[in-house]
Amino acid sequence: MRVGVPIFLFLAAAGFHTALTASLESAEKEDTFVGLEQLSNLQKRDQEEFEAAQMSEAVQDENTEEENDTLEEGMTDRDGNVEADQHESESDEDVDCMRQKREHLEANVEEADETTNLTEVE
Template sequence: MRVGVPIFLFLAAAGFHTALTASLESAEKEDTFVGLEQLSDLQKRDQEEFEAAQMSEAVQDENTEEENDTQEEDMNRDGNVEADQHESESDEDVDGMRQKREHLEANVEEADETTNLAEVE
């Protein structure tokens, strides 16, 4: 019986060691699997965030282009208004100059008539 107790203790320790080793290996595999699963989830989340960011940038780019187009249209419209104003100012200038010329011509004619009358007398 004296020999049986140390053998029993040795077998018990060996069994405990084997069970502990198997448990640790199982835990490592599980951690690795969970780690890969978590990594996969993180990659999926990152990919979704990346796609969302790209879509957001595309929408912002589209809005910027629309704003630029609107600004260009406004500038063209303002330019057309200015051109119309300039044109109407030019027309007014031409009308004013025409009136001055007619007035001067009338004055010249009156002066000619006055000179002719003076010569006749």
């Protein structure tokens, strides 16, 4: 019986070690599977966020292009308006110049009439 006790203890320890190793490997495989599943979920979420960011960026680029087009049209309209305003101011200057010439001519005609009237009176 003295020989059986150590053999029994050795077999019990070996069995306990085998059971513990199998349990740890099983837990590790589960962790690995759960880790891969979580990693897969993270990759899916990252991919979705990346696609959403690309779409958002595309929409912003499109809006920016539309704003730039609108601004360019506004600038063109404004430039056209500035040219029209310059043309109008030139026209106004021409009208003022013509008005001054007419007033000057009228003044000369009046002076000529007065001179004629004075000459006739003498």
